[in-house]
Each structure stands twice: as structure tokens, then as C-alpha cells.
Amino acid sequence: MNEELLRNANTSYRLAEQRATDYFRLLNVEVRQKNFVSTLTKDIQVWKHNHIHHRSVFSLFTRGKEKSNSKGYYSYIQWLKYTGKLDNYLDRSISYIFLRDLGKKLNAPDTQKKIKSVVESLKDHLNHSDATEQGFNMAGLYRMAQKERVESAVIWVSEKLKIVSSSIPEEMDAEQAQRKLIKIIVGVLMHVVEEMDEDVSPEERRQKLDEAIRLGYSYGLTYPFIDDLLDSTVLSREEKKQYSDLIRSTLITKSVPPIGKWEGKNIDLIEYIHAELQEAFEYIKSHQKAETSKSFFEESYVFFHSQEVDRVKDLSNSTYSNEEIYVPIILKSSSSRLIARSVLSVSENESFDNRTFLYGIYNQLADDFADMFDDMNVGAVTPYTYYMKYHDKRSDLINPFELYWAVIANLIHNVYQSDEKTCEVILDRAINGLKRSKERLGTKKYKEVMALFTSQMPEFNSLIQKMVQKADDVDFFDKLLRDHMISNLRKDRQEREDFSHTIKTVRSELNNVLMIQIKDPDPLLKSVVNEAANLSLKGDAKRLRPVVAWAMGVNAYELNQSAIMPLLKSLEYMHTASLIFDDLPSQDNASIRRGCPTLHQVYNIATAELTGLFLTQKAIEEQASLDQFDAKTVLKLIQYSAQKTEEMCNGQAMDLNSKGKPLTIEQLNLMCFYKTGIGFEASLVMPAILAKAEEFEIDALKKFAYHAGIAFQIKDDLLDVEGNKELLGKSVGKDAENNNSTFVSILGQESSRKEMWEHYCNAIETLQKVPRNTVFLKHLMNYIVNRDY
Template sequence: MNDRLQINADAGYQLAEKKAAEYFASLSGQLANKIYATTLTEDIQAWKQNHIHHNSLFSRGKGRSNSRGYYHYIQWLESTGKLDNYLDRSISYIFMRDLGKSLDSPHTLNRIQHVVNNLKEYLRRSNPTGNESTSEMFSMGSLYRWAQKEGIESTFIWLMNKLKTVSSNIPDGMNAEEAKRKLMKIIAGVILHQVEEMDDDLSTEERTRKLDEAIRLGYSYGLTYPFIDDLLDSDVLSEKEKKQYSSLIRTTLVTGSVPELGAWAGKSKELIRYIHSELREAFAYIQGRLRQETKDHFFEQSYVFFHSQEEDREKDLLHANYTNEELYIPVILKSASSRLIVRSVLSAEEDDGFDTRTFFFGIYNQLADDFADMFDDLEAGAVTPYTYYLKYRQTRPDLINPFELYWTVISNLIHNVYHSDKKTCEVMLNRAINGLKRFKERMGDKKYNEVMQLFATGNSKFDRLIQKMVRKADDVDFFDKLLRDHIITNLKEEGRERETFLETVKTVRSRINDMLCIRGNDDASLWEDPIMDAANYSLQGEGKRLRPIVTWIMGVHEYGLDESAIVPLLKSLEYMHTASLIFDDLPSQDNSSIRRGRPTVHHIYNTAVAELTGLFLTQQAVQEQASLDQFDPKVVLRLIQYSAGKTTDMCKGQAMDLNSKGKPLTLEQLNTMCYYKTGIAFEASLLMPAILAGKQESELEALKRFAYHAGNAFQIKDDLLDVEGDLEALGKPIGKDVENNNSNFVSILGAEGARKAMWDHYSTAMETLREMKYKTTYLKHLLHYIVNREN
């Protein structure tokens, strides 16, 4: 590394450190003089008039905020007339914290009201009328619809693919849900910044470009949280690897260029190789969009952020002699620089007072977060002002009480930074009391009271006032906290549901594999039976068994049918599907040599045997359906009639496909052919158990709509994999459509257009699914699997 560049970086850090030291000295003086107690007591006495209600009519009751009661709480807020104030204080706080705005600006207040109105309307539209678990706030489907509206569908698809890859590379030892939440929060914050920078008269094209850029910049910057901060805070890397990795990051920020990874001797070589590649791409994207006048500011703040994080990370809780300055100055620096970076990333125009407000505000947020996390940090041995005070408060009387400094920061912000603005005072006191309420709820009364005794400020009157507000004050909740809890809960539930879904799929696939073998009658042993052999050979391949799995899930989990009773139906679906593949692979049709990772039937036997085997399996499927002897015969007859009609339709679809070779198709023609070839099979796997369960026609029609869009999404993904997939993963040759001169979604729409069409079908299928309000989430995860699969 160039020594001169390092000297310049260190000089920039020293200037920032000097500014932070001056700020800390000012706070220390105010704390020593107990200024905060006098000013905040007066503020709270005025504030509490709107937040302590003696009439039980105003109590929250069942409307209390919690992550599982997200929608009910929003509904309760609206029914009691509290929603407007709730959203106003929430958005006002975000404008202060994330955008560095001052609430005494008429323009800012107008913007806040505009956001509040839009958010309120969105919440009204998205609130479910039935089962809460069937609706998702900011689901992939709803986000894709927003992306369509803004013309940034391709950006959304890019981001979903990036997030999927990031998730798959978060190693054990790191909190995957928290990492994803942080990344999404940063992206949302950058988008919010960008939206606030855009003029109302901006052209549609320019708005689309700016939103695209904001999403990519948000991802590029946000990636540093899981893959730099969280990674270095975890135990995933060895100490030697951490030093090597930190050196690489430092060199990048000092020189403005990402060095080659070079030799990596540690156990995390593959992880670091991926992270290095991804961060280098992200860094190049940010660098390519920085204006010259903001580039220096970006590197300065990035270095300050990284170096202050390193200063904190290297502290040892067993070291008993850290000064107050050593404890707090890095906190001031990292908390301020992290938000100043966002501004420079966007190359936003200079906003009068932004830097000053952001610099002074940061420590408030960091002290609040460190207070909430103090016991987790203590268990991890991390040094924060709170953990250090807990450990050494009895032997180090010189240590500043961080809880007392927290109130000093609030007083300083309200009166010295925001000039005693009434709305700022209201919002900040709401936030502070809410933070303590949340902590008390999480820790329990006993533990909370112990903590309050440990961090008592020495001013008993002020302490009693604060605790009175924590007990009695109401209407202090914030939407971002509710949303944070909701997202974390959803991520965890999604993870559990996905694991359950995949485990169910694995288990059911194994059961289905065990039941598929067709055994001949006694006479068959008298001579060789190549058709029986070919049928069993075709059934033994590593098929996904997707159709019978869907039937099993819906039949057993959703409709409560007896598993043993529907075994013939499961077998019939796989026999029919396997027969269609045998026909599809024939030389007269697609002429495929590999299917399910093995040579196709006509290559192992011959074309005649393959054709007869396909017919044999088709009739075997009908025979199995006729064996559904635990159901009403009329219902079974209806099912067989439905199945026969769909088999006819599938033949029509294959004929359409063969007739289309070498011909350009319209999208409408392709959608029709896709439905007949693929959608019908999905439809059958859903409708046949519903028919056996005696479901009404209205539900069958909804299942048909779902199957149509799910089937199209599946086929589009197949077409994309035919172009971009891997032979080993797919188990069949890629590029067959090109070789056979077949029209498909990629050839008609292009790869990008095909992805958009797939996500459009996904979103419509999800919307249909939400209308059906099933008690299980299996079909939702089936859709996720369809668009994310690699084979």
C-alpha cells in the first residue's frame, strides 16, 4: 500500500476524531452539570399531557403492538383514530434519522405528510380480511407489482437473484435473518433518500433510471453489513483470516482500488472468494456513479466508518483501563459516518445542515441500540459503553454512565441541534420511552428493574419521572419497529416453513419412489417382458415427482384425506407424467438422448418398445385411478372423466408443439401451448385431490387459475434453464429447443422478457393463492421453488 495514501487516510480520520472529541467534551460538560435533567423534566411534563390517559377507554387493550399481531394492530390504530399520529411520528423520525432532515422545515413537513398519506393508503389496501398468515407485508409478489408500476422489473429480478445468492452464502455462525433484514433495510433507506431527492416533475424515464440506480447502490453499500461488519464480528473467520481480510478492506478504502485476493490459507477460502468477487463488483458500481465532488467524501467517511469499527472490535472487555474517550469517540464516529456514506453514495446535492445534524444524531441511535443489545453483547464479550460500565462500574468511578449520557444526547439534540422544535421534542421523547417499554417487555419487570437500578442517573426525581412514563405513557409506538419485528418474524417463519416444505417434499418423494415399481402377473415370469422392464427403468430415474407430491400435500395436509387411500392417485399421476416424457423424448418428437440423468428409454431399448411403454403407463394410470376404492364411486368416475379429458388436452398440446417447430409463434399461442403441455399437469395434481375431497366448483375454478399461472411460471423457468442451466443439475441436455428450432418464451421474449413474464405469472398465482386462504403455506413455497429452482 502507498504510504502517502495511508498517511492521508489517517489524517482524515484524525480530523474526524478531533471533531468527535469536541462533541464528546460538550456532552460530558452537559452531563456533569446535569443540564439534561432540568431541560428534559420540563419537556416531559409538557409531553405527558398527550401520552398519559387516565380513562381506560383509551388503553390499548388487545391492540398492543407485537410482531404476530401486525395487521390487527394496524386495524386497531385506524379504528381508534390513532393511525395518522402513529404514522406521522414514525415517518418524522425516519426523516430525522435516515435523511438528516429538520422538522421545522415546511417543505419537510409537507413531504412527511405526503409519505404518511401514501403509506396509510397502502396499509389499508394490504390489510387482509381473513387469516393474517396468508398475507405478507412487502411480499415478493407485491414488490414485483410495485416494480412493474415503476418500470424497474429487471432491477427487481436482479435484486432477488442477488439476495438469494447472498442468503445461500451466509455461513453458519452468522444470523441469516438479521443479515438479510439489515441488507433490505439499507436498500430501502437508499431508495427513500433517492425518492426525496427526485423532483415531482421528473420524467418517467429519469425516475425509472434513478430508482434502478438507488436499488443497485443500496445493495452495493448494504452488502458491507453482512459481509464486512457482521462477518468480522462473528467467529466464522480465524484471527489470522480476520487480519488478512481487514487488511484487504483497508487497502481498498485507502487506495480506491480492490486488490487481488491472492493466496488464502484459511478454512474459509471458498467463502472469501465469493465475498471478494461480490464486494469488488459492488465497489466498482458505487465508484462508477460517484460524482467527482463527492468521491473524496465517500472514501473519507468509509475509512472513518471502517477504522472506528475496527477500533471498537479490537477492544477487550478484560482490559480495565479504557478511558471514556476511548469508549465513546469511536461510537460517535461510526454512528455518524454510516449515514453520511449513504448521502455520498447517491451523490446527493448539498442539504444545508445535513452533515451537522447527522453527525450529532448518530450517537443517539447507537446508544439506543447498544442498550437494547447489552446482554447479548456482554455474553459475546463485546465492548460497548453499556457492557464496559456493567463490568467496571464498581471499580471505576470515573466511568460515564451511558444511560445518563443517552439522556444528555437527547436533551442536546432537542435544544441545541434542533433548536427546541416542539415536533422534534415530541418525536424524540416518544422514541426514547418506546425503547424502554420494548426493553421492559422483552426482559420482564424484574430484570428491567434491576437494569434501571444499575444505570440510575443519580437524580432520583428524574429517574422516577422516566419510569412513570414507561409505566403509564401510551401512543409511543413506531411503525419501523413494528415492521422490523414483523419482517424478522416473517423471515424466521419463512425459514421454518421452507425447511418443513423441503423436508415434506423429500419424505413424500421417497415414499412415492418406493411405490412406483410395477410388478407383473404370474404369467409374465414365463417370458421376458421388455415393456415392463422399460416402464420400471423409466420410473427409476431421479424425477422430481412434483405432481404427485403436490397431490399428496393438498390431499393429506389441506383436505385431510387418508394417505393410504390416495396412493393409487399418486401412482397414476407419475405414470401419466412419465409416459408423456417417453413420448416427448422420441426421435419423431424432441429426440432427446438423456432424461433424468440417464439415457432415454428408446436409446436403451428401441423406439417401438418406448412407444408401447408410453401406452402401457397411460393405461396403468387409468387402472390405478379405478382402484380408488375408499371413495364414492360417482366421485371416482368424475375424477377419471376429468383425467381422461386432461390427457386428451395434453396430447393436443404436444401436437401443437410438434406443429410449431420452425414456426414463429405469438406470445398468445405460446401461452396456450404452454397451458396444454404443462399447466394442465399442474392443474390435475391440484384438482384431482380436490375432487376426491368434494370441493365446490368455485374452489376448483380458483385452483385452475392458480395452476395456469404456476404452470406457465414453471415452463418459463424450464425455458430459461434450457438456455442458462447446467447439464449435471438438470439431468437432461441444455439447448434442445434451439437445436430443434422450437419457439419458447426465451426465443420470443428474450431472456430478460422471459424472466419478467415468469415473475408476472408468479405474482398473479400468489394473488390467486391469497384469495383462497388455505390453512397451509405449501403452495406458496411451491411457487418459490418454481421460480428459484436450478433443475
């Protein structure tokens, strides 16, 4: 490594370290003299008048009952509306974000105006009738992206997030990694919006937001793939050393070095992470302005090095000085927020930088307090874990809880000049943090913690605990969102696992019963058609249509599994027949299907045609054997099935006649629905017919199938261009070879993705009209748009 570059980096760190040391010494004096106690006691005495309300016994009883039932995101928002607390709740929440994330002074008129605007916009969203339904799912997010015309960026980042989530080792927390990434992206977006002029053109706004999403992801990726990875037990000590040296070299030389010879078992993981981080690094670097690039790399190096200094500390070492404990924390907590701004190449702002530098440790101490027992369990050195272990052996150690309140007093009165709104918001946050800790730890353990950390300020602690017990209206929207997001991510992961398990289980059961038995052993009557049918059924098929029918029949309509087995078999027979016809030389002339040679290649065209016809009749035979349902219902189902077969034939004819002809999107949608959507429709509607569902419900299922089928076909078109032959089990590029009109040939890849996501959103929104358990269908849509084959 270039020695001069290394010296420059170390000089930048020493300067930042000296600044942090000066700040720590100032705080140290405050703690030693306990000046913050009298100052904050006065503040809290004023503050409590807005947060402790005397009520009648009846009102306390009813209010408590209402709130205890309102811990979920949706119900809590409704409770806030009902009690008239929503405006104040949003105001303090948005004010806190402007203070913490954007480094703003709350008493500035321009800031007050912007806070009011954001509050009104958010309140309008929360008051909207479908806000609680869409929430923060992909459909709701995509709809918001459409309004800002940043769909491509949202599609890109959603695909990236899914890959990252699936690549996180089991020893790490995938949900927390996703949450952190999303939080960073949102934080960068907020900075962009804040810096944007009101008269910016729509196109410039779109471009800035698009870049912010990609920059936010690129910067946010460092949290799971650098910070969390190095904190985890995934890498060996030698691998951590190699990896840290690689990151350090990147920040000093401003160029990502190759991995080189990797000494360790995690080479596959490191190769993936290296590729992702290199792409992210190059994107950030390409968007840096010359005048801000130097500060960006300096802040990044300070952030990384301070983390490294902190990371190598050993809890068994009893000799760390107070400065060794706190200075790296001041550096990393302030640098992380300064980078979020510098990554955008925003012009330097000394006032912002100073406030952000002084503010960082406040949040870090609050986070470390919340995580102290988890940190203790893994032997991590934080101000709280170190004090817990050595407070009775070393009288010189600073009490981190006292330092926390000293920081608060300094922020309120020295950094923000005793601004009333700032005092309100910061104290709201502090008391809320203690309330959450008490709830999480339980009263007994919480009291033990407080006894340890407040032994030298009993009167002040008594006041604080009174506020923790009695003060109200101190909760925050970002905390509600955090809990809601983690809950949703975990729920979503469990649902995905259930979805995959259902597909695997039902597919296995179907594979055991699909093979067609040859009834007559007479060799003269033994037909090659039977063998060909079984050969085509043996392929590596997804069995998606019968699996969907099973999920609807068993999970949604509670039909008996054995009773609907003939229906499931009929759907797979019919689908397999359609594939045999589709692969014929007179149609798509495919050579591979389901990872095997197509039927006309193995036998001949005539045998393939007869086998397709044979399977359609087997499908009807299976439907006619649904003997646990009344005859009228079965007849209705067979009639519906015949109509759908007609429509599928018409769709295929439209496809064949369109070769080489330009089609409109409307024509393409219609053709794709007849070719693909009808198969999904049958899988949904046929169980509904057997369950004698209402017509409005069947209509909603048909609409869902329409959009699901087209989305499926668009994904097929994209995979034909971008897919992997080994994963697909068939050749790629066949559409272009056959001169087929596809979404990709008409719209191009990017617009095709947007069209696919539009149908995805329409399908998801339609599910709200189906009064059944539709979780499987939600994840079916996620599978359709995210599949690799």
C-alpha cells in the first residue's frame, strides 16, 4: 500500500480522534460535577405538565383497555386517530427525524414549515382508506414509486434486498440486516428531498430520487456485509484479518483490490460479498463530486477504523481507560450519520457537521443501553457492559447512564440553545426508551439495572422513574415502524417457508399418483402413448397449477384433500398436454422441456400429438370421477373446464398467427391471458366451483388469475432473454428464434419489468376482495415475479 496514502488516512483519523477526545473531556467534567442533574430536573419539571394527566377512575380504565388492545401497527394508528393524539404523535416523530437524521434546528422557521408539510402528508396517507391495507408491502411501495416515476430503482433495490436476505449466513440476523438497509435507504432519500429546491423539475426530481435509492442501498450494504459480518462468528479470526485489510485498503487507495488468495472456508460468501461491495463502491465513487470526495473518504475511513478499534476490545481486559472506551464510540456514531449525507456529495455545512458530531453519541448510548444484555452475552465491550463488569473494581470508570444524561443536557442547552421544542422531543425520546426497556426486561430486572446505574443520583432517578411510570404520549412513529417492519419481515419469512413447504409436499404427493397405469397387460394392446404420457409427466415439473388448486381447495375452502385429488391430477394432465402441443415443430419447435428432450424428439410427431390428446381425455376422466361432490356441481366444473380448454386453444392459435407481426400491449395481454392466465384461473376457480363459492368471489379470483397469468408470462419472456438454461430446463432465446411477439420484443426489458410489476400490484390488490385465506396466493405472486425458472 502507498505509504503516503496511509499516512494521510492516519492523520485524518488522529484529527477526528482529537476532536472526539475534546468532546469526551467536556462531557467527563459534566458527569464528575453532576451539573446535568439540576439542569434536567428543572427541564423535566416543566416537561411533565404535558405528559402526566390526571383522569377519573373511569377514564383511566377505559383508556387503558383501549390502548392495551392497540399494540399492532394498524390498530395503534386507529387508536391514535380515535383519541385525537395522531397530530401530536406525528409532529414529535417527524421533528425527531429532522433533528436526528437531517441535523436540523427545530426552531428554524424553514424547518418548522417542512415538518408541518411532512406531518400533513403522512397523516393524509394514514387516513386514506386503503393505507392500512397496503401498508409497506411491495405493492404499496411500488404504487408510491409510480407516483415519483422511480419504479426501475424500486424494482432494482427490491431484487437486491431479496438476494442479500437469502445470502445472509444463518449466524446473522437476516431481518435486522434488511431493516438496517431499508433504514439507510430511507435516510438517504430524506437527505435528498431535504436538499431539493421547490422549483426542481419533475425529471430532475425523478433522477435525484432514483440515484438516492441506489446510493442508499450501496452505502447501507456496508452494515450487513462489513459491520455485522465482522461482529459475527461467521468468519474465522484469520478471515476477519484478511477481510478488514481488504476494506482498509479500499478506503485508503479509493480502489477495490482483488480478493487474492483466501485462507478460510468462507471463500464463496466472500466472493459474493466482494462483488456486491465492489459494485456498490464504484457506484458511490462515480457519483462523488470532486469537492466532496475527499471528505467522503475521510469520514468513511474514520468510521471504519473507529469500529475496528472498538471491535478488537476484549471484555476480559480490565485496564481500558475511559477515553479508550468512549472516544471510538463518539467517532463511529457521528461518522455513520455524516457519511449518509456525504455519500450524496452534498456541499459541506459546518453547522450541520458540528451538530451531527455532538449528537451521535446520544443515539449510540441509547442503543447500547437497550442491547446491553445481548452484548454481555457475546462478550462485546460497550460502555454499559464494561461498567457492569468492572464498576465495583474501578472507581475511576465513568457511569455510561450518567454520561447519557449529560449528553442530553449538553444537546438541549449548549447545542440547541435551550430550544423548547428540542427539549420536548429529546426528553420524549429518552423516557420512551426507558419505557421500552422496562417492558422488554420486565420490572424486576429493570429495577436491578436502574439500581446499578443510578446509585449516585437517587433523587434524579426517582424523578425519572416517576416519568417512566406515569408520563404518557412519548412514543414515536419510527419505533412503531421498526417493530412493525421486523414483525412483518419475520412473518414474511415464515410464510415463505410455509409456501415452499406446501409446494414441496403437495408436489411430492402428486408425483406419487400422476403416473398412468396400463390397465391391460396384453402386449398387443400396450400402447406407446401410455409410455409417452408417463415420460412427459416424469419431467422436473413445478406442478404449480395443481398445487395452487390444492392450496385453494384445502386451505381456503376446507375441502377434503383426497376428495379433490382427481381435480389436481386433471389440471396437471391438461397442462402437460398443452406443453406437448406447444413444443411441436409446427408450433414452437422446442427441443427441451422440463430438463428432458421433448416428446416429439424422443418418439415422433404423431406420437406426441396422440399423447397430448390422450392426456386431455384423461383429465376429463379424472374430473368425472369426483364422486364426493354432487353431480350438478361436477357437471358445472366439467363444462367450465371444457370452455377453458377452448379458450387456451384460441390463445395458442393467436400466438401462432402473430409470429412476425407487431402486436399492441392490449393484444399481447389478451393472448397471454388465454395462453397462461386461464391455467391459473382454472386452478383457482375449479376448487371454488366445488365449494359452491359466491359469484362475486369467483369473479375476484378470475381477475387475480388474469393479472397473475400475464405477470407469469412476462417473467417467462424475460427469462427467455436473461435466464439460465440449466435452471430453466429448456433452451433460452427461443422467442427471438421463432420470431415470436413477446413483451420483451415489444417493450424492451426495463419496460417489461414495469409491466410485470403493474400486474403484480393489480393481482395483490384484487386479493383484498377475496374473503378467504389468501396468504398462499400472495406468495405465489412473489414467486412468479422473483423466480429464476
